[in-house]
Amino acid sequence: MNSLFSCSLLFAALTMAGCERIPTQTAGFSPNVSPSVSLSPWDAASRVEAEDVRFVPAELTAGADLRIAASERRGLLLFNDKGDELARLPGNYSTLDSRAAGESLIVASINNTTQQATLAGLDVSGREWGRPLLLPAQDYAVAGLCLYRDEASNLFLFLVGEEGRGEQWLVGTGSRLNASAERVRRLPLPPQAEYCQADDSANLLFVNEENVGLWAYPAHPEADVSRLPVDMRAPFGSLKASAGAMASVPGGLLALDHDASELHLYQQQDERWLSVASLALPDLQAPERLAVKPNADGLQVLVHDDASGQVYQGQLNWQPKPVSTTPVLASVAALRQTEPVGRQGDAADDPAIWVHPTQPSLSRVLGTNKKQGLLAYDLNGKLLQELPVGRLNNVDVRANFNLAGRMIDLAVASNRDNNSISLFAIDRASGKITEAGEIPTPLYEIYGICLFKPDTGGLYAFANGKDGSFLQYRLKDVSGKIEGALVRRFAVASQPEGCVADDRQQVLFLGEEDVGVWAVDARADGATELTSVLAVGDLLKADVEGIALYQADDQGYLVISSQGNDSYVVLDSAAPYAIRGALRVGLNGALGIDGASETDGLEVTSANLGSPWARGMLVVQDGRKRMPETTQNFKFVPWSEVAKALQLQ
Incomplete structure (x- = not known):
């Protein structure tokens, strides 16, 4: 059994004496500059009226700063950085993830009215939402979801639910959504999981366990069910209070400790994740949602503060180093x-x-x-x-x-x-x-x-x-x-x-x-x-x-x-x-x-x-x-x- 996995299992059982602390090492966008983040309130957030806001990938925006949002009152939205609405899919939605699909964007969210995971294509240039694909209603409350694309361009949706329930669904092929979704497998997930993110290039699924830490699972549909720890709560890792929302970028992971108001940065190294930095977010009381987009200066960042309802935006002068991946067969x-x-x-x-x-x-x-x-x-x-x-x-x-x-x-x-x-x-x-x-x-x-x-x-x-x-x-x-x-x-x-x-x-x-x-x-x-x-x-x-x-x-x-x-x-x-x-x-x-x-x-x-x-x-x-x-x-x-x-x- 992997020693890190064994250590974290003991932690979960409250018998962690003698396990090693997750190692810390500096790595990042510039080796000569310590990672730092600068955030300020995004004035247009009140116009959007949404808790979860994400960036539209740069390759789809023709140079514009476009964003999507899930709103309980207004539905799924496409808008610019000024908060001007460009396209709307009416409804009551929460939580978001997306993947570029050709010249369009595939967006996943939760329909709060029906409690169904929902996917919809978005023609970004044409400013038009497609017809939604609804997954069957589950017999458990879906707390979070995230998308994953494998090396054969199959698109999957992971569902994170109550009491450790998780599922992987096939939802698309190539640049198109399928006519119907098909469940691929069930996944045993941590009981306090609410957030997930997938790294397509590394075929990894990241899931939080709020009072324990962050986990990495194989995301490929044919993979064995196993997990490795990314970070644990202190004293066994660098998380002070809790493991929350995450954002995945090739080679690394960003995660929020919402109770401690900190942003954590991790660099992947083989089957381990090195803690690069823990950055304080002093203006935020309960950072709840996280989105990032690479740019020339590192990563553009969006964070939602649950306590104030305010969305913050800014710049992080760090990017993880890409890791070598297994050749695609x-x-x-x-x-x-x-x-x-x-x-x-x-x-x-x-x-x-x-x-x-x-x-x-x-x-x-x-x-x-x-x-x-x-x-x-x-x-x-x-x-x-x-x-x-x-x-x-x-x-x-x-x-x-x-x-x-x-x-x-x-x-x-x-x-x-x-x-x-x-x-x-x-x-x-x-x-x-x-x-x-x-x-x-x-x-x-x-x-x-x-x-x-x-x-x-x-x-x-x-x-x-x-x-x-x-x-x-x-x-x-x-x-x-x-x-x-x-x-x-x-x-x-x-x-x-x-x-x-x-x-x-x-x-x-x-x-x-x-x-x-x-x-x-x-x-x-x-x-x-x-x-x-x-x-x-x-x-x-x-x-x-x-x-x-x-x-x-x-x-x-x-x-x-x-x-x-x-x-x-x-x-x-x-x-x-x-x-x-x-x-x-x-x-x-x-x-x-x-x-x-x-x-x-x-x-x-x-x-x-x-x-x-x-x-x-x-x-x-x-x-x-x-x-x-x-x-x-x-x-x-x-x-x-x-x-x-x-x-x-």
Whole structure:
């Protein structure tokens, strides 16, 4: 557990003895000038009659100083710095956030009359509000909200509610609002939260906990739910009395301590936030709202004083230093997804693709449920079969196995209940799957499995265990029963799982979760010397999970699940294993399919399965099912989209 996170949890429990104070370091707009802020009453505020006022981004104003406001009496307003109204959306509104969207502005607020979060587009140059998009009324009071845009230009709205309730909603794509909003996920937030802000470039969500401190959460819809402290109340941080409203700028955060009438500045450094300065606001008794806009001299500032009702404006001679961000990976969207598996928690694991020999559209995707058994889906993700044979982990398929004089296709799976290899016969005409026996292994904890067809004929299975052991079995029909003969052993130094055999090259590719991907001769009499294919590092992030092989007529690619950063690495399957790139499976807002993350197993085929799978299909396990949140499932992606994203042949 992160030490800062552990420290702040103890603070929340009032048992913080021995935790370190949040560090302080000077950083800012000018290294030679201490940060300072100069504020004075904004005379036009009384004309606007609003508590929450925000700047319109400079790129939309053609040099003018334009602002928006939420007013309980007058609605949502666009006006200039003199308080002259330029456009109005009538209603009773409070709190604000906005994002530039092309040549327009998307504004989020709370409709106090209906208690609904509301979004509306604003044509700034045309001085016209668009038709509002209302989120469904919640069963809790929404205290605050903020907008966030991901690297794929999807727009999300975070809701902050009473008693630690929070939600993330998909509300727009590109420069447009969607016709309806769709909830992506629920978030457990602090019980005293009222304000939030998002840093799009860093994919971070900042939330206050009034009597404790400021928190940073991952904002990406596929991210795990976790948090780190930005600052805590004294004596464990620099906040004297309370954590209040915030304003986020790339590389940093500004926050109000409204009870102490102070403005706090923070610079991001890796996963920590350095306290730059605590600036007194002596003319304000209870600073409640905060807005900033970068300019040549630092940051232009707006602060609302709740005690007097006055809005103050001025200049802060500081800007945070931009931080380096992770390169944006290409993103593809799934066109289909399977029905959720029938068990909670970490259940779905590994897929395989069975290709129908004469009618490709009747092909099936097999998937393991490691709390249940083997599942079979059609190409639209509908569950067709469920075989409750035990805790299956990985699965693989090969065609044309002669069993008792009948040609079948064979699926094998690693069975963690019995540390065995479970066997399944697939009828080549109907696709129906039936149990076909079991092969015991001496493995203490069986884990991964894959099949191999050598040039000399026959069929082999590789099974591995968590201790690094690999066992190779020759599969054969003995009087109508499939038996396995152990023909070879070798090992890697630490835990493996995913593997795939290249029948053309007679090579086995295997993953060592914390180390990387190796190649080894797949033949039973071959050498067991390992050759490094790709090591864990800047591109491939542990854990190394599923490995699959895409084989066209003249080109082959390895596809690897890089679980540590929710991505998929693609490289040539022949030495020197040239890297072709990495990508993510993002959400498909139009079809209501969420992205994929924390992927265990994956599979790919180059077979033409009909539209939209003419160039094949990539199937990935989704470890965090969102939109709606339910049990895990598998996502189907056209290989044509992968090839387009990475400019493959």
